[in-house]
Amino acid sequence: MTPPSSTYRVQLRPEFTFTDATAVIPYLHRLGAGALYASPVLDATPGSTHGYDVVDPARARPELGGEEARRLLAKRLREAGLGFVVDIVPNHMAVEVAKTNRWWWDVLRRGPGSAHADFFDIDWRRGKVLLPVLGADADVAELRIDGDELVYYDHRFPIAPGTGEGSPQEVHARQHYELVGWRRGNAELNYRRFFDITTLAAVRVELPDVFHATHDEVLRWVAEGEVTGLRVDHPDGLADPGGYMRMLRAGAPEAWLVVEKILHPGEDLPQSWPVDGTTGYDALREITGLLVDPAGEAPVTELARRLGQPVDYHQVEDRARRLVTDRILVAEVHRIAALVRGIEQEAAAGAVAETMIAFPVYRSYLPEGAAHWAAAIATARAARPDLAEAIDALDFQVREDPHGELATRFQQTSGMVVAKGTEDTTFYRYTRFAALNEVGGSPNDFGADVAAFHTAAAARAAGWPAAMTTLTTHDTKRSEDVRARLAVLSEVPGEFADAVTRWTARRGIDEPSLNLLAWQTLVGAWPIDADRLRGYLDKAAKESKLRTTWTDHDEEFERAVAAWPDEVLGDAELRAEVEAFAGRIRGPGWSNSLTQKLIQLTSPGVPDVYQGTELWDFSLVDPDNRRPVDYAARAALLAEIAGGWLPEIDSSGAAKLLVVHRALTLRRDRPELFTGYRRLHAEGPAAAHAVAFERRGLITVATRLPVGLAAAGGWRDTVLPLPDGEWTDTLTGTVVTGQLAAMLARYPVALLVRGES
Template sequence: MSAHDHRTASAPTSTYRLQLGPGFTLQDAAGLLDQLDRLGVGALYLSPVLTAAPGSQHGYDVADPTRVAPVLGGDEAREELAEQAHARGLHVVTDIVPNHVSVARPDANPWWWDLLRLGPDSPYARCFDVDLSVPLLVPVLGEDADEALTIADGCLAYHEKRYPLAPGTFEPGDDIETVHRRQHYRLVSWRRGDSELTYRRFFDVDDLAAVRVEDPAVFEASHAEILRWAERGQLDGLRVDHVDGLSDPGAYLRRLTARFPGWLVVEKILAPGEDLPQSWPVAGTTGYDALREHTGVLVDPAGESDLTALATGEGVPVDVEATDHTARLHAATTLLRAETRRIAALVPPHSEEAVAELLAAFAVYRTYLPEGLDEWLRAVDLAGERRPDLAPALAALDQHVRSDPEGEAARRIQQTSGMIVAMGTENTAFYRATRFIALNEVGGDPARFSVAPEEFHTAAARREARHPHTMTTLSTHDTKRSEDVRARLAVLSETAADFTDAVRRWSAAHPLPEPSLDLLGWQTLVGAWPIGEERLTEHLLKAAREARLGTSWTEPDHAFEQAVRDWVPAVLTGLREEVEAFVERVRGPGWSNSLTQKALQLLGPGVPDLYQGTELWDLSLVDPDNRRPVDHRTRAELLDRLEAGWRPPVDTTGAAKLHLVRTCLHTRRELDPRGYTPLHAEGPAARHALAFARSSPEAHTPDLAVVGTRLPLTLERTGGWDETVLPLPPGPWTDRLTGEPVPPTRADGATAPRLADLLGRYPVAVLVRG
């Protein structure tokens, strides 16, 4: 069996993502195993479990990759969890972070501590992408550096942080500045990090230093613990974080799969129409491409003109390409200038402007030369069109990179382009071009207002043909809005005229101090209602700082931010009844959208991931809001009732979603569906049905069919399903959600149920043959 065949065989039927932290440990996860098994989950999917920086709430800031985090329960708890999961037939999948480690607390990271202490002589110097020809810059100092920098505990100390002293560099009575100058590093102002940093970071986070896993010895050291679990049969799958940050992702993945033959997916953002490099030995991505399609197919293209008119009238940018370009240039010239300068220094005429324009021009997150040559050439051409004056420098860059596609300049441009897109587009432009925030999601494209059903079916069939065991997702720890918020927001495209009228009225009475934030604020209020003052305030402040229009993380405008804080209670008090009335009109159709997209995801091609807590309605926003504790007890109580035969109504409890999730997961476990055949309704409301059929491995004809409701508000307004029918493949069918058989409805005995009957109780149906 080849490695690829083994990964296919080892793919779980589904995954359930648990966000570990000090408040939810490996022991807590073990306590959920029975509940997850009863739900129908195929694999337990854990956030990073290696030792993170002290106080970490999420685990992505790994400080010591050689041991399981004691705060999570340590290796004994991990091993016990794996044994208990396997005893129930559940796979174990975990998230790994090969690109970077935390250096926020040097004393918590033994590799970084040794590098600071010994400089180029440290055996760990090879672990980091750092320029050791000069003292290593550590940007941590504030305005109080002169008073706060001291010697304490035999270390250089700045407040609670400690930095090692090189041997022989300190004697009692030595001047602090003299001691500081003797070190292999320099503590400098935090403001110098973006432009002068001498080590590569994760995005613009100074506390996360990049690791050189392309070095075989570094790979072995940083992966030994993870591979030990796999060798002992305690790990079945891996999710690789930020694969685009690596020097050579393809080579890394080939090295990893040579040692780890289990299921492997990568956090890789694909542009519309883009596919993974064929040379990557992985099952697929973590599913943001599927997320874009599942949300987009629920959006009514008829709402685009009204929402665009509102944005234009309010002064919110609607030219997505121009907004992206501006934001990406800011990322390249300011937030990540140190990387831009480093690249420019490698290629005469050393033009930072040319490098910045090129980095801002890619249509994809990253090229993988030589495989990605077409995307590279398109970026070079676009940068030249935007800045003809930079043509000679761009030509030099192009020639240099293509003559040595494995050289340092090519490698650094490729590593950096993904960071520029993420920092510029996701983290900035998505908070500026806020015409319709349901589209402004990781992996999304706000310029593509909706996805036609035909496009949705084509993408699903392509996924089944090319990457049948890729992960699909609707909500993650990184999504800006949960699946249920986006589902409700999609309804606004069906009532865009009414919504835009309401926003103009509300904004005239209570405007936020910047147009993009104002439009985002009203959509957030409707999409996440009911929402408390603290949650809404924190979300709006984060959105404003990310947009960098009225305030920012590094240059906060206190008057602007106070206006945001004042807006929230004023609106929650003064407009509560109006907002509640509007939400009441879209809540039911939003539930319909939530159930439809969930059924499509859970039973469509790929391995569906269920983010913690989203088996009930979940109206979470961007992190840290989406990492709040989950009330698993309530979910367990509702699960008890479902197992006793209860078929709940679609209401505020969210029990209907739990019923759907349980039904779909168990059906997936039982049938292991393959293939993908679109089904087409017939009749006056045919465009409102979205359906497909699949087959279990033993079946000669489809034995699973799924149908959901599309554009439910418009369907209701135009008179409902009427005589619209859904022709099904031959055979008797039963709806597992209702337990009701689907009777033959044609003279020839064929089954073509009226959708008014089939979807009378729930807006979705899960049909099995027999």
């Protein structure tokens, strides 16, 4: 297996098809990309804008152009020398439009007797499949019959053979499913789902026949050389992730294989998984930490406290996770609790919930990761001594049979509690410093020690050299350039605190967490129009679940939030203040962006460039980050750079394109340079502002904390002692010495190679 030199991520959707992706191959080749990395390509729910709601894993999605267009894309990529990495979704399938999923349709029609009854993780012991699609239970009166289907508005369901006589309600009573009010789903659902989304039903890929039915088509593409890499979505939801990885590796022995496993600080991938690494959120966290000034923590925290924002991170996280176990994933908790022998159901449910809330990582993979399990049990026992007997019983029974149903279901669900409670709730409640509120991140860790970054990079070089690294994905809460600009706030916390205090007094949002997040978002993504900001704030307000939610709306609060962007942007004096402040941090933000990008592109691992981020990109959480990319404009700028143009660092973002182009091209054309890893130390008055490392005949030099650097008088006589030989900066084409003032005079980063560029 030879991993790609790099990947370029595209979001396929009906508006950007296989044919559209084929059209940008020449640009990607000139950019230097090693592979095209595509979002899911299998048939999905009609109109899906992301493709993770797969309905048929045995065919290329027709809305993207189907099999013929997919094969042409693969052919053109091979001809251009680019790999093709495909995102696969083993954990779940979409059932929102039941008839589009032939397996699910057959299960609803035939029940436990269906040939596909075991494909989905359904608890048949509880009888009929509960489908929470009605407005209320009483709406069963609104059902009607259309041929051999039961119809409820746009929803259609099959009628089992021989059960179609009588009224719609009588027919409904004879089916293998029961249509009920949507509010009953969280507490009563009897099939496993993806998080709290009842329209995504979990698939039992641990069964060999299900694995082959869901994977054989993609594995055929791999065997025929059309697909060179696979990215596995959400492995934590699987019953046996390690076993799944071994089956996948057996089916794709030569493919590059990375998993969307989100590692907490200090956590490692299980050693038994035959994969090449994660999809890079760990690298994102490590690189972001370099940009954040720990000295800014106290004033930033004080601002949050003064505005009424909770500042005890662990308390906020605990409450958010408790909300998930008590109100959102109740059905899952009860299903697990029913498996605990000898304990009354309510106590067992409490023990299960408390242990999940206490988990220090997303999940364990018993018997691997037993220390994480033990830590969660100890924390739960200390928090709830009244549940000690139930917690001990849970602990004993899980350890007794780590591959049994109890242990399996607990581990599958703990990841859901952590992800839903932390990423999707806490990160919208604990908004002290939004640059840290990122997938795989820890908002409680304010900045990173430079030595710790180098230790992590060296460990990746030694243990996971083919792991993916990333700065922006379809799942990040904000793009890399927004994050880079927000990191500057840690260097000017007093100025920011004064500004937000004034702005809040003038146009504050009546919910402290959202208020603080809104001002950070406004300056981080500036300039941003009212509609984009409104869409983001609506999602943030509902994800936080403080004043409103996706299901229980506070209409008055939502109207106030929706009006806020127009009110702020329409207030000429306030808008001018915001614009001036954003202008103050814009330049240092650009410096941070170039720093983190060059580090990501040249440090150990396989770097991914998310669509469009080769220029400045100030996107927010999805769906904002799936907006169309102007490839014609990028191709025009790239042509100028290829012709020798050295752009200024300005709003065009061409300087970032230069960095991306040079680094990716070097990775592709001179892979021998990107082996090994050694930290380099700068010397002199500004040494703390330099990050530098050597691969093999290649040196990366980057600037950190640029505001502090400028305030201290710049680099002055700070030097970076270079190994023997003549070193040329590939960004500028100039021969350099170790004097950082000269080396970084044009750009805040340098990419040095020994000898001629």
